Amino acid sequence: MILVTGGLGFIGSHTVVELQQQGHEVLIVDDLSNASLSVLDGITAITKSRPKFLQLDLKDKCGVAQMFSKYPEIKGIIHFAASKAVGESMEKPLQYYENNIVPLINLLYELGKKEKSCLIFSSSCTVYGQAMEMPITEEAPVQKALSPYGNTKQMGEDIITDFAKVSTMDAILLRYFNPIGAHETAYIGELPNGVPQNLIPYITQTAVGKRKELSVFGQDYQTPDGTCIRDYIHVVDLAKAHVKALERLLLKKNIEKVECFNIGTGKGTSVLEIIKTFEKTTGVVLNYKIVERREGDVMEAYASTTKANKMLGWKAELSLEEALNSAWMWEKSLNK
Structure with a gap:
């Protein structure tokens, strides 16, 4: 059995689908603080199999201990x-x-x-801060974090690495870039509570009329069009990377007790390019305005994926257009 924490969230739900389709038994744990129980129905509709589900706040140490007592067959997280x-x-x-x-x-x-x-940890390219060279390799120095969020990912990596030295646990840290899109069925997708914090759901909510306009944070960065550049990866490709990483550990193919891999497309796209691509793909014109920079944002970040391609046998296959179109199909399905 594989325990997926936050398994009703955006990336978690898509990963559960991929795990089940590869024959893994899954236990989802989620506190529902930023997810809906309806996602469970979406997963079931896609896979024709309902995963086990437990509502639990993982800050509850006794609750976590009881969960492991109830499910001793958990072999990976x-x-x-x-x-x-x-x-x-x-x-x-x-x-x-x-x-x-x-x-x-x-x-x-x-x-x-x-x-x-074994443990697969959801890390982030934020651990690199503003990297000095593009594309970013796994050997790039971990810089001082520009936000508490980025700092928690750095701390999480350090805690796992320290613990692995004194335990039998093996781990893979997946440093992913910017997940976007939705499942092709439009049964699951990104479902933020309240005002979206990420670019794509804000774009789709603006396109569908939920939001008045989209704010583009800064157009004075040293990039070709002045807006921030990110590596946008389809969430289904990202989910498949988790399955590859898990199987690497279960089959004991890992070389070190703790390994890290960048998960991205290897291509940088600016915010304005995203807007133009969305408009071209969907035929919807977006209402947006340029506003001041947002604190904590780095100028540019995109991945070198060579290590993941070679060692995990994984590569991103879905296009930016496919990702944006799937996100739009998902948004429209929510508003039927």
Whole structure:
């Protein structure tokens, strides 16, 4: 059995689908603080199999211990459960440190009791800060984080690395770039509570009329069009990378106790390019305006994926246009 924490979230739900389609039994744990129970129905509709589900706040140490007692067959964890918005973390730093560090420690305490265990950690390209060279390789220095969110990902990596030295646990840290899109069925997708913190759901909500206009944070960066550049990866490609990483550990193909891989497309796209591509793909004209830069944002970040391509046997296959179109189909399905 594979435990997927935050399994009703955006990336978690798509990963559960891929796991089930590869024959893995899945237990989802989610506190529903930023997810809906309806996602479980979407997963079931796609896979024709309903995963086990437990509502639990992973900050509850006793609750986590009871879960492992109830499900001793858990052999691996994919850990998504975390608060994840850079901007919000600048405003609520203590909430981010508590939500992103305490659950990880509680899970590791339980893994430490097992003879053998493995963990896939949902890390982020934010650990690189503003990297000096593009594309970013796994050998790029981890810079001082520009936000509490980024700092929690760096701390999470350090905690896992330190724990692996004194335990039987093996781990893979997946540093992913900017996940976007939705499942092709439009049964699951990105479902933020309240005002979206990420670009694509804000674009789709603006396109459908939920939001008056889209704010583009800064047009004075040293990039070709002045807006920030990111590596946008289809969430289904990202989900498949988690399955590859998990199977690498389960089959004991890992070379080191803790390995890290960048998960992206290897291509940078600016915010204005995203807007233009969305408009061209969907035929919808977006209402947007340029506003001041947002604190915590880096200018440019896109991945070197050579290591993941070679060692995980994984590569991104879906296009930016496919990702944006799937996100739009998902948004429209929510508004029927």
